[in-house]
Amino acid sequence: MxxxxxxxxxxxxxxxxxxxxxxxxxxxxxxxxxxxxxxxxxxxxxxxxxxxxxxxxxxxxxxxxxxxxxxxxxxxxxxxxxxxxxxxxxxxxxxxxxxxxxxxxxxxxxxxxxxxxxxxLVGPSSILLALMASGLNGQSFAFHGYLPVDPAERAKRLRDLEQQSRKAKQTQIFIETPYRNRALLDTLIATCAPSTLICVAADLTLETETIASRPAAEWKKAPTLDLHKRPAIFLLLAA
The missing domain is CATH 3.40.1010.10 (Tetrapyrrole methylase, N-terminal domain)
Structure with missing residues (x-):
């Protein structure tokens, strides 16, 4: 047996x-x-x-x-x-x-x-914890893993995900190597429509946990979020 x-x-x-x-x-x-x-x-x-x-x-x-x-x-x-x-x-x-x-x-x-x-067995899933805390659509969502490293390809992929989110009313979830977190967030803010909701959840379950969820337009005005070498989950939901 x-x-x-x-x-x-x-x-x-x-x-x-x-x-x-x-x-x-x-x-x-x-x-x-x-x-x-x-x-x-x-x-x-x-x-x-x-x-x-x-x-x-x-x-x-x-x-x-x-x-x-x-x-x-x-x-x-x-x-x-x-x-x-x-x-x-x-x-x-x-x-x-x-x-x-x-x-x-x-x-x-x-x-x-x-x-x-x-x-x-039961334990922490960074993907689900980020979704729970984001305020985005928890009824329909998709996880895409890592996005392309090349800046142009990454921007194109984000535009595709935003379009998919808008069409299906679906939360899109993805991750990045911690030392490229800031580049991904900058591309998100520059690429997404002003009303698209963007959530970043870093250091989940740790004392340094940070979760911020706001429209792209507000991210442009927000203070710089230090994401360097911090494990993070990124989510977007297009209006």
Whole structure:
């Protein structure tokens, strides 16, 4: 009989055990502490996460394997093999919730194909937290991941998303590498219609959390928002 693949949420930033307790329910932390096999994007940060959780086994006795953007597709079965052999496993992500904007989705898909039970556990999703706090349309929305790096292509993509939002009355959600946050916001403000609502949510769940939601016209008048190297979610809704 195969084991269970638990999708273990992570924090959205660095912090101690108290910070972990603030965003992960006790039942999630308790389950995470029992597992002897983990799959994560980075072994070092996975160990740091487990140290904060407080594992039943010594961390050095817990098997940790990596699954990230560099993992060949052919390695997925190897990662799943201990679960098929009966071991319960935890999948963790650098992005908060495993398999959402995360390479872990490939493992989850394969688990379903092989008949492995998949159990998602409750934790912070930056995408949903940003949507909740934005005041934009939470009934219809789409997440697009990263936008083009080239300024002209990025502006074109934003115009397309704004048009799609206006036509479908749908919130458009996207992200950027933290050191390019300001460039993306500047392009948003310059490209969108004055009435288009733009929300920026940075450092979600952290003490430095900042959430601002206003029309593009008001963003042009607002004080400069420091987004340098801060994980952020961007949303727009065209009127």
């Amino acid at each position: 195969s084991g269970v693949l638990y999708l273990i949420p992570n924090t959205l930033g660095e912090g101690d055990a108290d910070a972990l307790a603030a965003v992960l329910p006790a039942a999630v932390r308790s389950r995470a502490a029992t597992l002897g096999y983990y799959i994560g994007e980075n072994a070092k940060t996975t160990r740091a996460f487990l140290k904060k959780v407080g594992t039943e086994k010594p961390i050095q006795e817990i098997e940790i394997r990596e699954l990230n953007v560099n993992t060949p597709a052919g390695e997925i079965d190897r990662l799943l093999a201990p679960v098929l052999a009966g071991a319960d496993a935890g999948l963790v992500s650098e992005a908060g919730c495993p398999a959402v904007a995360d390479p872990g989705a490939l493992l989850v898909r394969r688990a379903h194909e092989r008949g492995v039970k998949v159990v998602p």
